[in-house]
Amino acid sequence: MGSVFKEKRKVYFFPLVIGILTLLIYFLPSPFDQDDDIYSRRVKAKIVKVDNCGIVETGIIKTGSQSLEVVVQGGEFKGDTLIASNQLIGRMEFDKIFNLGEKALVVLNLDEDMNKIVNVNVIDHYRLGVEFWLLLLFFAFLISFAGFVGVKAILSFAFTGIVIWKLLLPGFLLGYPPVPLSLALVALITSVIILLVAGVNKKGFVALSGSIVGVIVTAILSMVFGMLFNVHGAIKPFSETLLYSGYNHLDLTQIFLASIFISSSGAMMDIAMDIAVSQHEIKTIKPTISTKELIGSGFNIGRGVIGTMTTTLLLAYSGGFSALLMVFIAQGTPTVNILNLNYVAGEILHTMIGSFGLVLVAPITAVLGGVIYGRQ
Incomplete structure (x- = not known):
């Protein structure tokens, strides 16, 4: 009975620690946290009347303003009917057109006494409800299929998102060296994800070792070939906007190079985990297998995995600039x-370095797994 309790405690202890750490990082104060404006309210509103007379159409471009009548659906002003204006600047990527009956996120600006609405600013379509239900559906499917492993996957998902939002991006804005900072946080994220899913054991250690080595090699390759490609980090959307927003100290090129191994680290984890788990199963079924045979099995497994994974990266990255290529x-x-x-070369660099890392992580993990599992 005591041994069963100890085993359960061992299973639940690490996820509990990571859950607490995730909450601590979430509530960590940031210099970029915005204080709530006591003179404004962000609420959901329903569009009950639309007037498009102020819109000027020139071909497919629309400029001017759309007059809206909205009913507030939350907060202390719930039920109030207000008039708002939706300005169009002629850029389809930023403009939004509202139709009758749709929901919108609006900002209500109040007077000094905070009891009267001065004006209404329509931000965008209200999507929080749909986003919440989509996330909930994803979590439900994950748990129903994977059980407690699914719970740990959700925990790793939350931990990764919060580390990126609260540590990585603020670190970039504060001017910390992008590549070392990214390497440290990717190593932290990788460690948490792999040890949560695989457990604190040989299997987890093999997958973690292969992933970390692969990320380091990819980081080195991105620095070397980034210099040879002569590509500037401003090629990424909205990067230049940061410089005009008071952050001209940022090294956009280093941030771009860091993004290469950040975005490919997840695929490297997948390959390393596949090989580590497969070698573990082989060792469990055939305990007498030699280190050399186990390494050979790892190589065979890795060949099959990277054959499809490199194409997966190409498809994932090409989807982001398909419209550009069509033009x-x-x-x-x-x-x-x-x-x-330069922006096409940047995407080629992104794809090829990420794929190179995937090809490298397979043999590295196979060798490490063979050596580690081969030890008694």
């Missing part, structure tokens, strides 16, 4: 011109 194809731009454009 070039539609204009008849020569291929040599396309491949030499």
Whole structure:
């Protein structure tokens, strides 16, 4: 009975520690935390009347303003009917058009006594409800399929998101060296995810070792080839906006290079975990297997995994700039011109370095797994 209790305590102890750590990081004060404006309220509102007479259409471009009548659906002003204006600047990526019956997120600006609404600012369509239910559905499916492992996966999901939001991005804004900071936090995230899912054991140690080595090698490759490609970090959307917002001290190129191994670290974890788990199963079924045979099995497993994973990265990255390539194809731009454009070259660098890391992590994990599992 005592041994069963100890085993259960061992299973639940590490997830509990990570859960507490996640909460501590979440409530960690940040210099970028915005104090609540006591003279404004952010609420959901329903569009009950739309007037498009102020919209000027020039081809597919719309400018001018859309007059809206909204009913507040939350807070102390619930039920109030207000008039708002939706300004259009002629850029489809930023403009939004509201229709009758839709929900919107609005900001109510109050007077000094905070009992009267001075004006209403319509921010965007209200999506928080749909986002919440989608997240809840994802968690429900994950737990129903994976059980307690699914709970640990959710915990790792939350931990990763909070570390990125509360530590990584503020660290970039504060001017910390992007590559060392990213390496440290990716190592932390990788350790937590793998040890949560695989457990604090040989299997987890093999997967963790292969992942960390792969990330370090990918970081080195991104620095070397980033210099050779002569690509500036401002090619990423909204990067240049940061410089104009008072953060001209940021090294956008280093942040871009750090993003290469950050985005590929998850795929490296997958490969390292696949090989580590497979070698563990082989060792369990055949305890007498030699280190050399176990390494060979790891290599065979790795070949099958990386054969599809590298293509997965290409598909994942290409989806982000498919519209750009379509523009070039539609204009008849020569291929040599396309491949030499800085933002296209940046995506090629991103894809190839990430894929290179995947190819490297497989043999590294296979060798480490063979050595570690081979030890008595």
